[in-house]
Amino acid sequence: MTEIEFQKNFSQLQYHLYTSPLPHVSNLHPHQKTIHAFFMLDHLREELQRKNESTLKTVNAKDFNLPEELHVYHSLYPLDQRQEKSIKIFGYPSWVYKSVCSVDGRVYCLRRIEGFRLTNEIAMSTIENWRRIRHANIVSIREAFTTKAFGDHSLVFVYDYHPLSQTLFDKHFSSSSLQANNHPQSGGTGVVVPETVLWSYITQLASAIKTIHSSGLAARMIEPTKILSTNKNRIRINCCGIMDMLTFDGGKNIHHFQQEDLIHFGQLIISLACNSLSSVLNLPKSIDYISRHYSPDFKNVILYLLNKPTPTKSVDKVIAMIGPRILHEINSVHHYNDFLESELSQELENGRLVRLLCKFGFINERPEFDMDPSWSETGDRYLIKLFRDYVFHQVDENGYPVVDMAHVLMCLNKLDAGVDERIMLVSRDEQSCLIVSYKEIKNCIDSAFRDLSRRK
Template sequence: MNGDQNLHDLADQFQALDPSMVMNPYEHMGDPQEMGYENSGGMDPFYPASQAFAREPLQYHLYTSPRPETLQNQYFIADDLREELQKRSEAVYTAPPPGLNLPDETQGYHSLMPLEVTVGERRKFGSWYSTVYKAVNSTDGFPYALRRIENFRLNTQAAFSGVETWARIKHPNVVGVKEAFTTRAFNDNSLVVVYDYHPNSETLFEAYIKPKAPQFQNGRLQAQHNRISERTLWTYIIQIASAIKAVHEMGLAVRVIDVTKVIVTGQNRCRVSSCGIVDILMFEARHDIAMLQQEDLAMFGKLIVSLCCSSLTVMNNLPKAVETAGRHYSAEVKNILMYLLTKPHKNIRHLFELMKGQMLLELDDSLKAVDCLESNLMSELENGRLVRLLCKFGFIDERPEFARDLRWSETGDRYIIKLFRDYVFHQVDEHGRPILNLSHVLTSLNKLDAGVEERIMLVSRDEQSCLVVSYREIKSCIDSAFRELTTGAAR
């Protein structure tokens, strides 16, 4: 009864809710001009300037309104997970802003939208400028990430030979490679490599090294520190090491183990991106694969040092960098660094021997995360059952005509269904105010779906008649009416 009473009072809370007190999750979004988008006037860049309305983003707080604790874990996905998935979904379907002068289509990919800065200071990929775009494939309709290398002239098609090998690598910590091609759609000779798209991802550099704007805390403007925790650091070390092992076992070398190329795609989930590009760019400069794999491990050590010290310049003084990392992190981290940075002949399998204790902790955390996600999935499965039941209600209730009978939904078994709909959704209190009791709705629908023998009293709107029926009988009425509709639709 306490849970029912809490939900009974939910309506009053909603009615008293002041819209100005609801937090806007988009309040601190970055300026689109910082991403290189031109914006004339006060209009939102995601719409043409001729439009007379502003873009309305998804209001995540409407999807995650406060709920009674008794129902938090039983019927609903976790708020933070739902909001994250909603943001990813919106990122997938975000349309490119106008005025970017991008090609309408290239090699079967359309709706190109840059995912990084296209003006001002730009990072280079080796000796070439590069840009990452999101684009939609015309064949399967899925979005992909396209990394374009500008002003690159391919001398031989044999340079693409390694892409097929990269495409066969299916690893949870390697961004999947789809294909590569050259194009003149950007008015130059461009190399484009297509990867799986992970919405709302960010690089390790953006997450832990790039300086953050100071924020007010306790009435004072204070700098934000990016130092990564040791538990999270070990999570990234193990995941990246696993990716390196998978690549090396395929007879390849990663060659892009850098904080600007490893992306964070979820809660403590990282993936090595931009794989295969260096193989194409440096195809004519033949290298021994064993030497390149040794360089991978050395680059891995530099990445760990950069994360420990939150800086890209620490490698200018290696002894001081290792000393700084040793002050803030455990001796195990320092041992890994010394092995990767000073050992002349390194082996990825030996590296796993050095961190086997941490791997057990990582396995435990991974299994806990799986249990959490399965729990959230189970709640969504329950919601799916109720949605299917509500869809049947929608097909039957208030149907204007069926089989040339204008009162089909008001007669026979359908009348019982209508009364049950009023019992579930249209109850009022003694003052005539609507009762928005979510607990009552969910309990009634679950009992109906199970077809329990419990009996309830259904009262007509004019209160002149009432029926005492069981949930099993109401379910039978719904199934019968829906079968009648199904038979009529099949004729």
């Protein structure tokens, strides 16, 4: 199946159908709101919808020569569509799939190491050490197992799934990202990556490496293609634990690997600052470029990371050097948390309205209840039916339907609160009208719903 055919198999959500915000209204009174004040921002809603859509994607396993089931996982979906598989990182070709676990129903990411035959069962025990680590900047590993489901000896690692995430390589060094940011691939010129972004990366990676090293482990994956950007500037170290199993040595060289983590950390930051992966090949030129475009503190952290390994060189020293920047990162995180909490509050009351609408659905137009075919058209239920018409079925002077979301929200909120305000309800034949309060209508709904809920 070609990439074009692959894309045609899916019907994309129509994000452009979301209503755009209304023009700014400057003369609103303090108690007035626009319709968009009741819901989260469109771009945040669209982002969450895209992530949800990505999580639910499926393919026909036969079209991609995938097994229907793999251990306790099913519904495999290939996340990496590139056909050429590099063996540079792991020494073996690797494949990435999204899958659903039949045990807990959650979605996980499977990384398959193709053609690896496990010869030492003790190597599997290394995963237990990684499973104990829970860190905001590390993609958590769940388990590892061997399989022949792909027709060969494969080793599969199970990680948490982060939809729509991309690697730092794709974000900063791919041809599309370089063109979008006007970055020449040779590096050294073009748009400078903001220092605040790089400090955020440094803070997050230092925190993750500190946790890993404190657990007696080494990341061994500090490189652009194995660090995920999961949300704006939020990054996570991916593929932890794989190299420990592929090159199992019983932990004899752990100090050496921890020192390598720090060197690779420095090389990664230099590459990001210079917009080029080849910048590490000419360090004097790269450091000169950094000196001209970034602060002395930034350069000093990089120089420390690139120093030769010594018994006293550790990530603790890095954390001490970036102390003031950590405070800025904490401040930014709290601000973003306030933003998300504010957006969440926009949807806070919507759950109440949904429950109210569900009660309407149970009661209105019910064909029969308690051996009474006309139950929904008599007594208190008739009042509820008229109120539904008042909220949803009004027409203007020309007979056109009144589609006014503000009217609907106002009525439902007053009903849920049970206010004493009175309204006039008119029958469909206009032969009768009733003057009732929202409180009385609410009591009618609660009474009718209790009747439906009771068990004789």
